[in-house]
Amino acid sequence: MSDYNFAYLDEQTKRMIRRAILKGLAVPGYQVPFASREMPMPYGWGTGGVQVSAAVMVPEDRFKVIDQGADDTTNAVSIRKFFERTAGVETTEETAQASVIQTRHRIPETPLNEDQILVYQVPIPEPLRFLEPRETETRKMHSLEEYGLMHVKLYEDISQHGAIATSYAYPVKVEGRYVMDPSPIPKFDNPKLSGCPAIQLFGAGREQRIYALPPYTRVASLDFEDYPFDPSKADHPCDLCGAEDSYLDEVITDDAGGRMFACSDTDYCRARREAGHAGPRATAQHEEAGA
């Protein structure tokens, strides 16, 4: 532990964030403004997620941090260390063992349970932002439930490309009311947002917004009857664990077009390999540390 308050933030800041989280849960998908604090890490590097995690964390928690699905990417390591130091919580890489999971850009492959909280780091919380840069305008659009612009954009994609050209941060509608940005997760992860038994909290530090999905909230990816939502992924099994159902990273292996595919969720891949599953290129070598 350290000289800082439990989980770094002072109590008044935590109360302010906690109030915002409760409002977010009461109005699923609505972006609650909150007075985001300057954190000892840069905006854009997870300050929103860190503030939300700090506000929900208890000493008994077991904390997991992933970035791009992996526990050992540098920013995930950095955030995990921050909470080890300031909250003294236990940490884990195992999805099933974690009570609070902070994530950037992925939802774990292992289904979450009722006792878990998933905290998303969000860069741009406003799903309409790329269509309308002004907050004053987008706030009005949400209040009037005026989402025509979004449908027009998606439809223009179809007329130009024959498909919806959004592959991550794919917009969703929450309980038939608010259009919400699910953070830049690949659209492959979108179906996991809906009916999830865990509490899902979204924190955008720089943009000063918190929003939430209570457990079992209905979340629908925007689409059209003749162009239904398609949560596609690389048509390939994981080369290490053989999984057919997980989201894959494409890794370039040489300068001659060689490549392989491996689970982006490192914990999922490890657990499968430990359980005896093997992909086409599985060897013992990848277990060892490089870098």
Next chain:
Amino acid sequence: MQTEALEGGFADAPLEAARAFRAAMGAMARPGRIETLDGATPPAPLSPAAGALILTLCDPDTPVHLAGAHDVPAVRDWIAFHTGAPAAGAEAAEFAVGDWGALQPLDRYRIGTAEYPDRSTTLIVEMTRLETSGALLRGPGIRDSAWLSLPGVDAFRRNAALFPLGRDFFFTCGDKVAALPRSTQVEDG
């Protein structure tokens, strides 16, 4: 100020407030679920659960309205000492505490605005019993359906019809707490 006002707060505020919030969040995220909220020993008639909620959520930025029997010096002083929250009328309150009857009429409390539905009042309703039976609840946070011993049905049905505006409710009884956000559909059980 009575010495009573100085006592009964959290013994270790950062940790107990964190645990209390997790219980409160669990209740708000899962309407109908009853959680335990202890650690506070406020003066009567404030229940330990309501006291813990106030310690966890209230501060000088949140005007608190005390309704009916809760509007007594002992409770006022305790809240002022431990949270610094200013006392307020129903219309200006961020939080309101009292028995169901004393909190009426509900239309005095803010429901937020179309652009800022979060600018609404959260009511803490002190109950004489709190059970997972009674009114039927459906909506976000509930897998299929849940039941809760609400003090009525119509008021909550009208509140839910205002969605995304509306008020959110905590129900407290001893050291137990449950919640009902505006997003929950309520029917006779």
Next chain:
Amino acid sequence: MYVAVKGGERAIDNAHAWLAEERRGDPAVDELSVAQIREQLALAVNRVMTEGSLYDSDLAALAIKQARGDLIEAIFLIRAYRTTLPRFGAAHPVDTAKMACDRRISATFKDVPGGQVLGPTFDYTHRLLDFKLAAEGEGEAPDAPRNPAQEGAAPHVTGFLNREGLIQTEDASDATPPDLTREPMELPAGRPLRLQALTRGDEGFVLSLAYSTQRGYARNHAFVGELRIGAVAVEMDIPELGFAIEIGEITLTECETVNQFTGSKTEPPQFTRGYGLVFGQTERKAISMALVDRALRWKELGEEDQGAPAQDEEFVLMHCDNIQATGFLEHIKLPHYVDFQSELELVRKLRREAAQTQMQEAAE
């Protein structure tokens, strides 16, 4: 064979160790002290205090040392520290009319009561490198001639214009100003919030916007009515005492511009104002701020929206903070391979479909 990248923790520790070594530079060269930075890089210290929103020259100097002279990084260090400080209360508004001025100039009047004082300015230096400064141990400390301080107050120049009704009156208000470090930004913002954001805003950004107004993007032709730099007393109510006491003194730069205004149906022709106030001697920033403040007041003054960037409150306020900007800009260094992978899949799919369509069309 593919080797999964592990060891992020060790990589981070090593990077930090290397950074510390680079920060110190060649150990054969004397280490800079915080006091040296505070005294000899005072203008950098002032900028860090202004944009960091914390008046503490020792901490600002320390931040500059730690940040290896990267002022935005130093501002970030100060902001992150500031946010952890408890708040004891609010001072009374400072009275800049009672400022003990080190510098005070007006571009609108040749002479003004209280006098023009050039003060320690670069303005008329010839920008020739002074190689004498390159010699270590420059010998005797420079010594400037001294005059006794001016007697009496130096009233604000705009006050003279106001007395004649020639300049728009600023109405006094006792309302508590908002604080964007404690509340989320809400738009449209009032002028107090705009001024706070501009004071904290990036000097380069505010300077460029101000410059754009001079070049015709919402031109409002500004005269520097007055620029003053000096010390003011800070007073605060002490509840236990029941009255206000002076708790210290801070150096400020204040700029009031006098701008053109043609009048409207309800108002006779009169001048208008822009205002800038920053910590320490930071006059480029104070003047820039006054110009941008003035440009943002178009609605209140019944002017036309020319669609100029400096008139656009949301654009200015949402982009003037360099800590927000640099964080978000630099975050694109973080891995994005999950998003990129999803884009790769999509582009491949669209190309496949396009190729199929072409083949079909060719076959037909």
